[in-house]
Amino acid sequence: MTATTAGGLSSSNTTREHVSSWVGVLVLLAGWELAARLLTEAYVLAAPLEILRYLAGDWQLMARALSVTLGNAAAGFVIGNLAALALAALALVWPRSERVITELALLVFCLPLVATGPILRVIFGPGDGPQIALAALAVYYTTLIPVLVGLRAAPDSWFDLVRSYGRGKWSALIHVRAMAALPYLFTGLQIAAPASFLGAMVGEFTGAERGMGVLTVRAIRALDVEMTWGIATVATAVAIVVYLAIGALARRVLLADPPVLLAAPPRQGAQRRAWVTLSIVIVLALGLWAGAIWLFGLNPFFAKSPVQVFDAVFLASDAAETRATLARALGETAVFLLPGYVAGLLAGAGLAILLTLVPALAGAAMPLAIALRSVPIVTTAPLIVLLLGRGATGTIVLVAVMVFFPTFVACLHGLRQAPGQIMDVFDSYAASPFARLIRVRIPAMLPAFFAAARMAVPASVLAVTVVEWLATGAGIGSLMALSSSLSDYDMLWSAVVLVSVLSALGYALVGMVERRVLATYAPEQLS
Amino acid sequence: MAPDPTPPPEIVCTGLRKTFADGTEAVRETDITFAAGHTTALVGPSGCGKSTLLRMIAGLETPSGGEIRIAGAPPAETLRRAGLSVAFQDPSLLPWRSVRGNIELALGLARRPVDPAAIDQLIALVGLDGFGDTRPAALSGGMRQRAAIARALATKPGLLLLDEPFGAVDELTRQQLAQDLPRIWEAQGTTTLLVTHSVSEAVHLSDRVIVLSPRPARVVADIAIDLPRPRNVDGLRTPEATALIEQVFAELAHGIAAADKPLAAQ
Numbered sequence: 001m002t003a004t005t006a007g008g009l010s011s012s013n014t015t016r017e018h019v020s021s022w023v024g025v026l027v028l029l030a031g032w033e034l035a036a037r038l039l040t041e042a043y044v045l046a047a048p049l050e051i052l053r054y055l056a057g058d059w060q061l062m063a064r065a066l067s068v069t070l071g072n073a074a075a076g077f078v079i080g081n082l083a084a085l086a087l088a089a090l091a092l093v094w095p096r097s098e099r100v101i102t103e104l105a106l107l108v109f110c111l112p113l114v115a116t117g118p119i120l121r122v123i124f125g126p127g128d129g130p131q132i133a134l135a136a137l138a139v140y141y142t143t144l145i146p147v148l149v150g151l152r153a154a155p156d157s158w159f160d161l162v163r164s165y166g167r168g169k170w171s172a173l174i175h176v177r178a179m180a181a182l183p184y185l186f187t188g189l190q191i192a193a194p195a196s197f198l199g200a201m202v203g204e205f206t207g208a209e210r211g212m213g214v215l216t217v218r219a220i221r222a223l224d225v226e227m228t229w230g231i232a233t234v235a236t237a238v239a240i241v242v243y244l245a246i247g248a249l250a251r252r253v254l255l256a257d258p259p260v261l262l263a264a265p266p267r268q269g270a271q272r273r274a275w276v277t278l279s280i281v282i283v284l285a286l287g288l289w290a291g292a293i294w295l296f297g298l299n300p301f302f303a304k305s306p307v308q309v310f311d312a313v314f315l316a317s318d319a320a321e322t323r324a325t326l327a328r329a330l331g332e333t334a335v336f337l338l339p340g341y342v343a344g345l346l347a348g349a350g351l352a353i354l355l356t357l358v359p360a361l362a363g364a365a366m367p368l369a370i371a372l373r374s375v376p377i378v379t380t381a382p383l384i385v386l387l388l389g390r391g392a393t394g395t396i397v398l399v400a401v402m403v404f405f406p407t408f409v410a411c412l413h414g415l416r417q418a419p420g421q422i423m424d425v426f427d428s429y430a431a432s433p434f435a436r437l438i439r440v441r442i443p444a445m446l447p448a449f450f451a452a453a454r455m456a457v458p459a460s461v462l463a464v465t466v467v468e469w470l471a472t473g474a475g476i477g478s479l480m481a482l483s484s485s486l487s488d489y490d491m492l493w494s495a496v497v498l499v500s501v502l503s504a505l506g507y508a509l510v511g512m513v514e515r516r517v518l519a520t521y522a523p524e525q526l527s
Numbered sequence: 528m529a530p531d532p533t534p535p536p537e538i539v540c541t542g543l544r545k546t547f548a549d550g551t552e553a554v555r556e557t558d559i560t561f562a563a564g565h566t567t568a569l570v571g572p573s574g575c576g577k578s579t580l581l582r583m584i585a586g587l588e589t590p591s592g593g594e595i596r597i598a599g600a601p602p603a604e605t606l607r608r609a610g611l612s613v614a615f616q617d618p619s620l621l622p623w624r625s626v627r628g629n630i631e632l633a634l635g636l637a638r639r640p641v642d643p644a645a646i647d648q649l650i651a652l653v654g655l656d657g658f659g660d661t662r663p664a665a666l667s668g669g670m671r672q673r674a675a676i677a678r679a680l681a682t683k684p685g686l687l688l689l690d691e692p693f694g695a696v697d698e699l700t701r702q703q704l705a706q707d708l709p710r711i712w713e714a715q716g717t718t719t720l721l722v723t724h725s726v727s728e729a730v731h732l733s734d735r736v737i738v739l740s741p742r743p744a745r746v747v748a749d750i751a752i753d754l755p756r757p758r759n760v761d762g763l764r765t766p767e768a769t770a771l772i773e774q775v776f777a778e779l780a781h782g783i784a785a786a787d788k789p790l791a792a793q
Contacts, residue, residue, distance in 0.1 A: 157619040160587050164613040165636035165682070166606040175632060179623050255623055255662065 076135020344403025
């Protein structure tokens with residue numbers, strides 16, 4: 001019994017889940033079609049049939065745009081993942097660097113794509129550079145972290161075995177570590193594929209000539225409902241297909257499905273070492289920043305050094321004004337971001353918990369949710385704005401949706417991890433489903449919930465800044481877009497620093513809560 | 528199969544000590560010599576440091592003091608030649624390789640040629656006929672341990688270190704293995720060290736039983752097992768065998784009582 005669940009691919013289960021998730025998809029489509037017909041006067045919702053008609057009519061335009069974006073996304077996907085593997089390798093051969101690498105990587109991952117896009121556009125000029133760079137930036141972190149975990153996901157005795165035959169680190173790497181890391185690598189790649197597509201599209205927002213991002217901007221300007229929906233549909237379909245393709249490849253290569261979780265909790269070090277690491281990270285970040293400007297000989301009018309940013313925010317004659325502007329924009333963003341983030345987490349965890357009380361539904365929801373998790377939500381931003389307007393509701397909903405899917409999937413998975421033997425003990429006392437839920441399942445879910453909550457921090461910042469940029473015209477995202485179009489580069493760079501640092505801090509804060517909670521409920525996760 | 532099976536070495540431990548970084552003293556000043564080609568069982572209460580002793584001889588753990596000589600050379604030398612095999616407590620089969628694949632990996636790591644027929648023989652010997660292409664996840668705990676034993680034998684090592692290799696193996700198979708394994712060791716000429724909890728297993732399999740005290744491990748008794756070979760289950764019921772088993776039990780109990788005394792005195 002245990003043997004089959006540990007190694008096999010529960011195939012009988014998946015067949016039934018496939019059927020029920022297809023039923024789920026059909027119900028969804030029917031409801032959509034119906035709603036669109038009812039709302040036909042409102043010009044917000046295009047029915048599936050209309051979208052198909054639009055795509056059939058304009059397929060050449062769409063295909064050209066898609067091939068451009070796919071090409072850039074693929075290039076960024078390869079570069080970003082290779083960078084992740086290189087960083088993981090560095091951390092492996094030089095373990096003391098691991099914390100610095102992961103923290104620096106997080107900081108870079110937290111750079112708001114909305115602002116790095118225009119900056120890269122100025123550096124690269126016209127062409128595909130920014131799209132590829134943003135696609136790479138969007139993927140490397142979500143591959144780096146699971147691979148780092150995977151390279152260690154082997155018991156000590158396997159390494160003893162290799163040593164007992166007189167072999168060293170290289171044999172251990174090839175025969176044990178690399179193989180043990182493969183499932184984790186695939187998890188990273190599955191997340192990375194749709195993320196690279198999203199990165200490429202955001203790159204195209206910054207003034208590319210061709211691509212899905214360009215079409216999106218055009219559709220929003222023209223308030224073209226069918227085109228907006230058409231683009232979102234194609235982006236979604238591409239994301240799901242790529243996600244499933246990598247999943248299928250993983251199942252051919254691996255013994256079991258790739259793990260659903262993408263990140264282990266950051267390891268807790270001694271307090272003093274944490275400060276040392278942080279100082280090294282800050283020095284390195286500032287050094288890389290100033291070094292890059294010097295190395296590439298960037299124009300000082302456009303490329304602001306750390307000293308110039310510090311000057312603009314604290315010393316210049318208009319520093320107080322700059323600070324006030326930044327604070328006002330941040331305040332506007334927080335009003336959207338925080339409720340959306342919390343609502344997404346609660347809805348994701350709540351629905352997952354509700355579904356475990358109805359196991360039949362949970363089986364159907366899991367594959368559907370996993371597929372939908374891969375949807376580049378931000379590409380649907382224009383739709384949500386169409387549906388809910390440019391006010392607070394639309395933005396909050398978008399952030400919530402962005403947070404919802406990964407949280408939901410992670411929590412469903414976590415709830416299934418409830419240890420069978422403990423459940424048996426509860427069964428033997430005829431405990432109610434509610435008691436089992438509170439005492440066994442929810443504690444078992446917490447590690448997954450927090451892993452999702454941490455990763456949701458940069459994701460929700462990305463969502464809110466993109467919507468502010470594309471649609472609502474308020475908050476820090478809009479401020480960054482505005483400063484870049486007004487060539488107010490002091491403001492732009494200050495905003496980038498602020499957003500990255502705050503995202504990284506938010507991530508660290510969730511990590512701190514996580515460690516406190518897990519110390520009680522899942523101490524084995526912290527070793 | 529291997530053209531040049533390494534000859535069984537003599538192992539000499541002098542003043543061997545091990546204290547871990549956290550201050551745990553696992554092995555205290557021990558002198559033992561293991562004769563070449565003999566099978567020696569190390570018996571002692573759980574956690575007494577017998578596995579640590581084995582790991583030091585395997586070269587997987589560095590002694591805190593004293594010296595180990597395997598055929599006159601330090602353990603690292605034996606490791607370098609892949610002249611030993613360890614069957615670990617945890618079977619440590621790689622889950623992505625079949626039973627055969629795990630054995631082939633060991634041969635590859637030890638830089639020995641792969642002979643499919645010889646592998647089949649080994650798989651049959653440990654009673655896994657028909658499971659050669661099965662992955663570990665689909666095997667029971669006992670079957671995994673048997674696969675690990677087959678892997679350990681595959682490289683025809685001169686030195687075989689077995690750390691509780693029969694823990695999860697069922698009683699009948701265990702008896703069968705206890706009959707078959709000594710024959711292989713004799714045929715190949717192997718110095719075998721067997722760490723075990725089971726007194727009857729120790730007596731049944733070995734030429735000599737060394738009884739260790741509770742942690743830190745010291746030698747309490749050194750008992751020669753001069754029962755005739757080949758041995759079978761019935762052999763264990765003879766008065767000679769029963770007497771030896773009784774003697775080992777008595778020494779074990781004696782070692783534990785002696786270790787308790789200082790505590791009782793306090």
